[in-house]
Amino acid sequence: xxxxxxxxxxxxxxxxxxxxxxxxxxxxxxxxxxxxxxxxxxxxxxxxxxxxxxxxxxxxxxxxxxxxxxxxxxxxxxxxxxxxxxxxxxxxxxxxxxxxxxxxxxxxxxxxxxxxxxxxxxxxxxxxxxxxxxxxxxxxxxxxxxxxxxxxxxxxxxxxxxxxxxxxxxxxxxxxxxxxxxxxxxxxxxxxxxxxxxxxxxxxxxxxxxxxxxxxxxxxxxxxxxxxxxxxxxxxxxxxxxxxxxxxxxxxxxxxxxxxxxxxxxxxxxxxxxxxxxxxxxxxxxxxxxxxxxxxxxxxxxxxxxxxxxxxxxxxxxxxxxxxxxxxxxxxxxxxxxxxxxxxxxxxxxxxxxxxxxxxxxxxxxxxxxxxxxxxxxxxxxxxxxxxxxxxxxxxxxxxxxxxxxxxxxxxxxxxxxxxxxxxxxxxxxxxxxxxxxxxxxxxxxxxxxxxxxxxxxxxxxxxxxxxxxxxxxxxxxxxxxxxxxxxxxxxxxxxxxxxxxxxxxxxxxxxxxxxxxxxxxxxxxxxxxxxxxxxxxxxxxxxxxxx
Amino acid sequence: xxxxxxxxxxxxxxxxxxxxxxxxxxxxxxxxxxxxxxxxxxxxxxxxxxxxxxxxxxxxxxxxxxxxxxxxxxxxxxxxxxxxxxxxxxxxxxxxxxxxxxxxxxxxxxxxxxxxxxxxxxxxxxxxxxxxxxxxxxxxxxxxxxxxxxxxxxxxxxxxxxxxxxxxxxxxxxxxxxxxxxxxxxxxxxxxxxxxxxxxxxxxxxxxxxxxxxxxxxxxxxxxxxxxxxxxxxxxxxxxxxxxxxxxxxxxxxxxxxxxxxxxxxxxxxxxxxxxxxxxxxxxxxxxxxxxxxxxxxxxxxxxxxx
Numbered sequence: 001x002x003x004x005x006x007x008x009x010x011x012x013x014x015x016x017x018x019x020x021x022x023x024x025x026x027x028x029x030x031x032x033x034x035x036x037x038x039x040x041x042x043x044x045x046x047x048x049x050x051x052x053x054x055x056x057x058x059x060x061x062x063x064x065x066x067x068x069x070x071x072x073x074x075x076x077x078x079x080x081x082x083x084x085x086x087x088x089x090x091x092x093x094x095x096x097x098x099x100x101x102x103x104x105x106x107x108x109x110x111x112x113x114x115x116x117x118x119x120x121x122x123x124x125x126x127x128x129x130x131x132x133x134x135x136x137x138x139x140x141x142x143x144x145x146x147x148x149x150x151x152x153x154x155x156x157x158x159x160x161x162x163x164x165x166x167x168x169x170x171x172x173x174x175x176x177x178x179x180x181x182x183x184x185x186x187x188x189x190x191x192x193x194x195x196x197x198x199x200x201x202x203x204x205x206x207x208x209x210x211x212x213x214x215x216x217x218x219x220x221x222x223x224x225x226x227x228x229x230x231x232x233x234x235x236x237x238x239x240x241x242x243x244x245x246x247x248x249x250x251x252x253x254x255x256x257x258x259x260x261x262x263x264x265x266x267x268x269x270x271x272x273x274x275x276x277x278x279x280x281x282x283x284x285x286x287x288x289x290x291x292x293x294x295x296x297x298x299x300x301x302x303x304x305x306x307x308x309x310x311x312x313x314x315x316x317x318x319x320x321x322x323x324x325x326x327x328x329x330x331x332x333x334x335x336x337x338x339x340x341x342x343x344x345x346x347x348x349x350x351x352x353x354x355x356x357x358x359x360x361x362x363x364x365x366x367x368x369x370x371x372x373x374x375x376x377x378x379x380x381x382x383x384x385x386x387x388x389x390x391x392x393x394x395x396x397x398x399x400x401x402x403x404x405x406x407x408x409x410x411x412x413x414x415x416x417x418x419x420x421x422x423x424x425x426x427x428x429x430x431x432x433x434x435x436x437x438x439x440x441x442x443x444x445x446x447x448x449x450x451x452x453x454x455x456x457x458x459x460x461x462x463x464x465x466x467x468x469x470x471x472x473x474x475x476x477x478x479x480x481x482x483x484x485x486x487x488x489x490x491x492x493x494x495x496x497x498x499x500x501x502x503x504x505x506x507x508x509x510x511x512x513x514x515x516x517x518x519x520x521x522x523x524x525x526x527x528x529x530x531x532x533x534x535x536x537x538x539x540x541x542x543x544x545x546x547x548x
Numbered sequence: 549x550x551x552x553x554x555x556x557x558x559x560x561x562x563x564x565x566x567x568x569x570x571x572x573x574x575x576x577x578x579x580x581x582x583x584x585x586x587x588x589x590x591x592x593x594x595x596x597x598x599x600x601x602x603x604x605x606x607x608x609x610x611x612x613x614x615x616x617x618x619x620x621x622x623x624x625x626x627x628x629x630x631x632x633x634x635x636x637x638x639x640x641x642x643x644x645x646x647x648x649x650x651x652x653x654x655x656x657x658x659x660x661x662x663x664x665x666x667x668x669x670x671x672x673x674x675x676x677x678x679x680x681x682x683x684x685x686x687x688x689x690x691x692x693x694x695x696x697x698x699x700x701x702x703x704x705x706x707x708x709x710x711x712x713x714x715x716x717x718x719x720x721x722x723x724x725x726x727x728x729x730x731x732x733x734x735x736x737x738x739x740x741x742x743x744x745x746x747x748x749x750x751x752x753x754x755x756x757x758x759x760x761x762x763x764x765x766x767x768x769x770x771x772x773x774x775x776x777x778x779x780x781x782x783x784x785x786x787x788x789x790x791x792x793x794x795x796x797x798x799x800x801x802x803x804x805x806x807x808x809x810x811x812x813x814x815x816x817x818x819x820x821x822x823x824x825x826x827x828x829x830x831x832x833x834x835x836x837x838x839x840x841x842x843x844x845x846x847x848x849x850x851x852x853x854x855x
Contacts, residue, residue: 048813051630058585130592133600135583138590151592205631223629223637224805224813226714249714249803255696256712256801263703265715423580423818430588443587461588 039539040245041521043268044257048250049227052218053205054190055127058135060443065248066187068229068534071214073101073120073169073184078536080447080527082181086115086191086213086236087169096176096483103167108234109193110212117163119191119213124171127188129156136188139445142177176483179448182348186445215241215535225250229534242523242538258516267521267539268532272514274395277334280516287516290335291526292346294444295511296452297339299388299403302435303504304466307386314384315503317372318437320357320365321410322403328509331402332395335514339507342496343452346528350449350489353496355507366410373411384413390439391422399508400439429464440464441511447529449492450479456499467504549846553839560835567831568618568824572611575820582627582818601627614824623825628817634825637810642829645806648798649791651726656733657784661777663734664741665768671746679738686735695728695801713804725802729795733787740783745776774848781848785841789834 049062054070057063075085084090087101107115127134128149140146144160160172173180183189193211197204204210207221215237216229227248231241249266251257254273258280260266272280272288281288301308301315308315324338337345341352357365378384388404390396400417407413415437420428428435442462444451454460457476458468472495479491499505513530520540524532583589583597598604602613617624623634667679702724703711709723710716748754749772757767796808807826814822 048629050628053631056630130596131600133593133597135587135589135593135597137593137596150590150596152596203631222805223632223640224799224809225803247714249712251712251803253800256699256803259696259699259704260711260715260803263699263707263711263715265711421580421816423578423584423816426584426588427580430584461590464588 038244039242040247041243041268041534041537041539042247042249042266043534044251044260044266044270045227045248046257046270047252048224051205052210052221052227054187054192055123055132055134055136056205057187063187064531065227065229066190067214067531068216068246068248069210069212069214069218070187070190071235072186072189073103074181075185076527076529076531076533078523078525078527078533080525080529080531082185085185086120090181096178097173099171099173099180101169101171103169104236105167106236107213108236110217110232110234111193111196112234113193113195113211114166115191115213116166117169118166119193120169120189121159121161121163122194122197123190123192124161125156125159126192128159134188136186139183139186139188142173142175142180144172144174175480178485178488179446179450182446182448215533216246219245237535241535243534246534261516261518264518267518268524269516272334272516274332274334284516287519289513289515289517289524289526291513291530292337292344292528293511293513293530294344294347294447294451294528295441296342296344297336297441297508297511298342298439299506299508300429300438300440300465301504301506302432302438302466303468304432305436307384308436311376312501312503313372314376314378315506317369317376317411318407318413319355319503319506320369320372321413322406322506322508323362324508325362326406327399327402331398332509335512336509337512339509342456342499342505342507343449344444344510344528347444347449347452348447349485351493352449353493353500355500369410373413378411378413380412384411386413386415386436387418387434388415388437388439389418389420389425389428389435391425392419396439403508430461432464432466438464443511449489449496453479453492453495453499456504465504467499467502469498469502472498472502549843553843556839556842560832563835564828564831568615568828569611571824571827572614572820575815575818575823576607576610578818580818582820584818601625614821618828623828624821626814626819626822628813628819628822634821637822638807638825638829641805641807641810642792644804645799645808646792648722648725648729648795648804648806649788651722652729652733652791653784653788655726655730656737656787659730660734660737661741661780663738664780665745665773667738667742668745668749669764669768676742680742683735683738686731687739689732690797691728691732691795692797692801694731695724695798698724698728699801712802721802725798725804728798728801729791733791736783736787737780740780741776744779745772748772748776777848778845781841781844785837786834789830789837792833 045061045064047059047061049057049065050059051057051062052065052069054066057066071085073085073087074082077083086104086107088104090099090101092099103115103117109115124140126132128137128140128146130150130152137150145154145158146160148154149156149159162170164170191213196209196211200209207218210218212218212232215232215235217232218227219230220228229246231244232238235241251260251270254271257266257269257271258273261269303309328336328338340355340358343350343352345352357368388400390400397419404415404417407415425438429438429440442452442455453476455462456467456472457463458473475491475495475498479488479495482488482491513526517524521537522540523537581603583594589597595604602610614624621635626632626634626637629637663679667676670676699711702709710721713721715721754767754772757771796812798804799806799809810822811826813819814826
């Protein structure tokens with residue numbers, strides 16, 4: 001009779017444990033303590049930042065959060081225009097090799113300390129220091145001695161960055177870098193508070209420890225769920241900040257994100273589920289924001305191996321046989337623009353070069369493609385057989401199957417669609433041993449054509465096709481030496497023309513940013529960078545308690 | 549009993565070692581590395597990162613370094629959460645998974661057993677059919693269908709409950725995930741209980757009890773339920789382990805910071821230390837829970853204890 005009582009006892013213990021755990025896990029955060037009536041902005045992150053250490057972080061999502069927390073010498077307006085950030089002014093030397101920044105007198109850290117030029121020197125040295133192992137260390141490549149420091153051949157203190165006084169910072173370059181100002185908006189160039197860094201070491205980027213020089217401070221980070229930011233009252237432009245609390249929710253599933261938006265748990269989504277796009281457009285109207293962005297989706301040829309090595313005409317045939325209009329309308333269908341250039345339209349001071357056949361109709365393109373295909377020695381009886389590799393995902397698969405069908409229909413070419421996990425595809429693209437045609441994409445790091453064109457230089461590690469053309473490299477080299485922005489642009493455009501004529505890549509479409517934004521969110525502006533600083537947003541009068 | 553427990557625990561050490569070796573080899577054999585990305589890195593930067601995480605050392609050295617850490621309870625730094633250690637991440641997410649898992653299993657045990665008993669006692673009646681029909685549906689509909697449907701009606705349309713973990717601070721955020729996790733388990737437990745109880749009710753000692761004039765309620769309560777619980781209990785052991793270590797699907801749908809989500813993120817990003825840490829933790833948990841179930845067997849059925 002004694003043991004029959006065991007089950008109720010076990011159940012009761014488990015119930016007690018569960019209740020206790022619930023109490024513990026709710027007590028751990030101070031989220032509830034934010035006074036009612038404070039404006040709270042709930043926005044979504046599609047994946048979780050791997051780090052909020054400005055120099056160590058890497059992902060777009062980490063940068064999105066860090067742009068709320070910190071501020072570079074230069075920053076962006078809500079519309080995506082460059083404006084002074086923590087520096088209120090700067091001078092560029094005539095030879096373009098030296099930039100002198102003046103730090104704002106009223107720039108302060110979240111603990112009240114002034115932000116100094118030395119803080120920026122510390123941050124930039126930390127970025128190139130091999131011990132930091134920073135992903136963005138190469139972005140500073142044009143700064144004096146940066147390359148040698150990254151390679152471990154020189155001490156980080158030798159970096160061409162100097163604080164000549166408390167508020168003056170001089171950056172010295174080895175070659176003109178017209179996009180330097182946009183680089184200096186990136187979180188990897190944010191300043192580091194030396195005292196805090198020395199006190200906390202590797203943990204200085206934790207909630208409660210990370211000092212901020214931007215509009216918000218990191219209040220709480222629950223990995224896998226949420227990052228909560230509170231207003232930084234010491235920020236120099238705090239008077240312009242409207243929202244007190246910002247919650248970045250980690251939502252990996254597009255459908256779950258959409259449901260949370262509909263349940264009024266999110267004001268802003270990071271994307272829109274592909275399945276219901278038309279329905280969402282009809283139903284949500286003005287709440288749906290679709291805007292061009294700095295990203296190209298492309299198919300690349302492995303130009304180091306047969307059948308595509310030394311065969312630009314065959315590559316051109318495959319490129320021309322793809323009906324991009326059908327792809328973006330019937331397959332991707334979320335407002336993407338068909339791509340006929342490598343550099344996306346709308347980029348600063350640049351006019352993308354179009355593929356030579358961009359002006360032809362698809363019927364005309366198909367006819368030329370067929371004759372090129374025949375010229376390369378293939379035909380209906382002797383079809384070209386090759387593998388098309390893409391990473392496992394619904395969208396990739398639908399595009400791959402559509403393109404496969406177009407190639408078969410127009411040319412009779414037999415592409416075998418092979419899907420592999422993303423990390424596997426990366427490995428295979430870089431080794432160039434098994435890849436023939438592969439899918440990839442590129443997103444610009446800053447608003448300048450260089451971020452797209454530089455990756456196709458022979459020695460670039462992101463050059464997945466293995467493309468190498470001395471003429472292209474020489475044009476890029478010349479562009480890098482130009483001080484005159486118009487002449488530089490001409491060199492870059494010529495380089496793009498060469499790249500497109502070689503058909504090492506097939507640009508398919510340009511990405512768009514897609515957000516749902518609640519009507520009460522004010523100050524939202526679509527921009528090509530897809531940067532949306534929380535400090536530029538405010539919540540309308542109807543919205544004062546976090547849950548609309 | 550104490551000696552038995554100790555012997556079982558010591559016997560688990562070689563098992564765990566084997567798990568560590570296999571898991572270590574498998575994660576390193578997977579193509580791609582933890583820091584690969586479409587934005588490929590210049591070789592010198594890649595070398596700096598590899599050196600910072602000791603990925604440039606030969607595999608045996610890496611293994612010994614890792615094993616040395618594990619013995620001291622240090623699972624190393626996470627690669628995909630660079631500001632956290634693996635121990636910290638497991639320490640943060642396990643309580644969340646436990647909380648959900650325990651509540652889901654409680655719900656499953658209580659309602660599953662009750663439904664099973666009702667069905668068994670009303671065998672072949674319409675009530676039995678309704679209960680078993682519900683059970684079949686529960687087993688057949690996958691959780692990735694149930695959960696979004698629950699969200700759609702209760703969170704989006706009616707707005708009674710939060711659609712996600714971070715949508716509310718209170719206990720209400722537990723409700724939908726717990727129900728989604730429990731539904732298939734309720735169904736399973738109900739079917740097991742019914743089958744097992746029907747079996748027991750037709751055995752000789754129950755007939756004897758009836759002959760002595762005991763009523764159905766007393767028979768079920770004092771004689772039939774205990775032996776009928778054995779199959780249910782052996783099912784609950786691994787089921788608890790599976791639920792405690794997190795349901796990937798439920799965690800993704802509701803955005804719950806549990807172990808399952810951590811594991812998936814770790815594997816997709818080739819976060820070697822995170823994957824290994826969760827695997828070792830999971831293996832240890834299964835070993836412990838199996839031991840607990842065996843001890844509970846003994847408590848419920850003295851015949852097993854004596855052997």
